[in-house]
Amino acid sequence: MLFDDSYKTTKEASEGIFRDKGSKFIAYAYPIRSDEEVKPIINALRSEHAKARHFCYAYRLTTDRSVFRINDDGEPSGTAGRPILNCLLSEDLTYVLVVVVRYFGGTLLGVPGLINAYKSATVEALQSSTKISKTINDVYEVNFDYLQMNDIMKLIKDESLEVINQNFDINCMIKFEIRKAQLNQVLIKFDKIEGITLKYIETT
Incomplete structure (x- = not known):
């Protein structure tokens, strides 16, 4: 196989929203170049959404897509960061950070409900983004x-x-x-x- 010398990423920041039983999940997708950009973005979102309960995220870096990180930020393990990352994997995107901000609506969604919510919000954000291929x-x-x-x-x-x-x-x-x-x-x-x-x- 020829060396694959291109990768897919997003052109600009985008967002998506998903609601379930009073909870609101707002996903923000950002093109990033390094993990140093992650913390300032999350801090800015925490200021903007002071009443939100969780700030869960996943990102992928590098052209061979080998570097990634997930964070459930207090949600049950595997219900937030992993579904967000899976969306990046299925779209084959790298150099992208997705943060999902959750406002709790008072009703517990359970593990399947949470996985679906974080996935659905992420899909919305990625669908509204412009995908670009870079060499x-x-x-x-x-x-x-x-x-x-x-x-x-x-x-x-x-x-x-x-x-x-x-x-x-x-x-x-x-x-x-x-x-x-x-x-x-x-x-x-x-x-x-x-x-x-x-x-x-x-x-x-």
Whole structure:
């Protein structure tokens, strides 16, 4: 199988709502890049919904979708975070956080009722979001002499590389992204240009 160099995420924040026996479940879906973003988002929701009882969440990170976390925030184990995560799994989304804010309506819903409520609210939020597919790219920086500008620019144009940053002085620098699938062929072409230094920065 070819290396899968793309992943699905959401474009912007979205929300959904589900009601059952007086309880209200408001799901918020957010595109995130790292787990450092989770706490501030939850703190903001706690301020906004001061009377809500539970703030349960799940998120997935990384392009291989291997990093995830769930939190039931006081609900019976497995009734909140897990159903939220399952929705992200079934949609195959990553770099997404879903927080479901629950206002308790006075009637206990039981385990099946809770699982359904957290799932249904999450589905609503994800359905109203815009899904986008992104490629996994490696970011590289090339440093070169001004006289090599034409060779470098031609290669970047031929391979349709996305330039992130550039600086043309006596010593020139271009920072660009290479899609994972075309990495080897691009690096071979850079190798053929003498006197340049190419360094790997990060994977996005």
